[in-house]
Amino acid sequence: MFQVDQSSAHLKAKATFETQPYKLHKLTEGPSTTVKMTRAEGLQFYKEMVTIRKMETVTANLLSMCCSHIYYKEACCVGMESAITKDDAVITAYRAHGWAYIRGISVLGVLAELTGRVSGCARGKGGSMHMYAPNFYGGNGIVGAQVPLGAGIALSLDYEKKPNVCLTLYGDGAANQGQVFEAFNIAKLWKLPVIFICENNGYGMGTSVKRASASTDLYTRGDYIPGIWVDGMDVLAVKECTRFAKEYALQHGPLVIECDTYRYNGHSPSDPARYRDPKEVQDVRENRDPINNLKNRLLTKELTTEDELKNIERDIRKNVDEAAAKAQADPELPLEELYKAIIKDPPADMRVRGCELSIQAKTTA
Numbered sequence: 001m002f003q004v005d006q007s008s009a010h011l012k013a014k015a016t017f018e019t020q021p022y023k024l025h026k027l028t029e030g031p032s033t034t035v036k037m038t039r040a041e042g043l044q045f046y047k048e049m050v051t052i053r054k055m056e057t058v059t060a061n062l063l064s065m066c067c068s069h070i071y072y073k074e075a076c077c078v079g080m081e082s083a084i085t086k087d088d089a090v091i092t093a094y095r096a097h098g099w100a101y102i103r104g105i106s107v108l109g110v111l112a113e114l115t116g117r118v119s120g121c122a123r124g125k126g127g128s129m130h131m132y133a134p135n136f137y138g139g140n141g142i143v144g145a146q147v148p149l150g151a152g153i154a155l156s157l158d159y160e161k162k163p164n165v166c167l168t169l170y171g172d173g174a175a176n177q178g179q180v181f182e183a184f185n186i187a188k189l190w191k192l193p194v195i196f197i198c199e200n201n202g203y204g205m206g207t208s209v210k211r212a213s214a215s216t217d218l219y220t221r222g223d224y225i226p227g228i229w230v231d232g233m234d235v236l237a238v239k240e241c242t243r244f245a246k247e248y249a250l251q252h253g254p255l256v257i258e259c260d261t262y263r264y265n266g267h268s269p270s271d272p273a274r275y276r277d278p279k280e281v282q283d284v285r286e287n288r289d290p291i292n293n294l295k296n297r298l299l300t301k302e303l304t305t306e307d308e309l310k311n312i313e314r315d316i317r318k319n320v321d322e323a324a325a326k327a328q329a330d331p332e333l334p335l336e337e338l339y340k341a342i343i344k345d346p347p348a349d350m351r352v353r354g355c356e357l358s359i360q361a362k363t364t365a
Helices: 039-062 074-081 097-102 107-114 146-159 178-189 235-252 278-287 290-300 306-329 335-339
Strands: 014-018 023-025 034-038 089-093 136-140 166-171 194-200 227-231 255-260
Touching (some): 034 039, 034 235, 039 097, 039 107, 039 306, 074 097, 074 235, 074 290, 097 136, 146 166, 146 178, 146 194, 178 194, 194 235, 227 235
Parallel strands (some): 089 166, 194 255
Antiparallel strands (some): 014 034, 023 227
């Protein structure tokens, strides 16, 4: 937990805020639009969101010519994580760097994985689509394929009678995948503790939601599954929505959440995003940016000061820049590591077909 500057004792310890109304589907009541936030919580949220933003900015610069999918949806992962525990599960798609960090992977672990270095969270073997942590089942490269996997994780939680849920995230581009609706069906049939979350950033790969979906109310797409629309640029609204959803899912089974969010960049470096009006992007930056909105709330309610936030930002820049430097300087794995950690505890005499290198009984992975 981020340590609060105790010299700022004159500041308020807690404040109350109002969120945008939620839109509900097959629910008679939803999350509260009146939410409380302590000073400590606010500063923690700010630190986490600024860290993700800085990390992703560095990622974009490091990998400008590579296919790295920048997250830039800080309020979603930070708000959701604050409403669950580390024993709850999360699975998402390939736009996963923010989630990897918030689930416990260090900034260095993320950046070094992206640059293919030994200090990466998968020792440089996996890259953007293969980042894992305890109860974080990674970013998955096949569009929509993580949704039935999330239902399966929820099935295991239910089978083992654990008081936990699985947050199963997908994008608006995956929302039309057939396997998504198959997962909805079995999850509802078996009342699995799963929350299906569509991080709707408005665009798939070069295509707006309005051009790809006959129904753009994605929170209603579960049909017989209740749904909630939430402002995904408001960390407090996301937190309260997730808290409500977890409580609901443990009692009644699946729920669908549509997080209305945005991405400032193209789908990936190969996407110049010319299909968007620059004025639209600028309007979101000025009026809906999740970090700026949180900052304004903290300052308006006298939960912090400008100087304190600047100090936080300075420390984050230093830490991320140091991690980025190490992520570029560390060595890559030697070639023989390609044939290790293929299966758990392989026999000493096992060989990889087509290769002359033997698999060691104990790997260094």
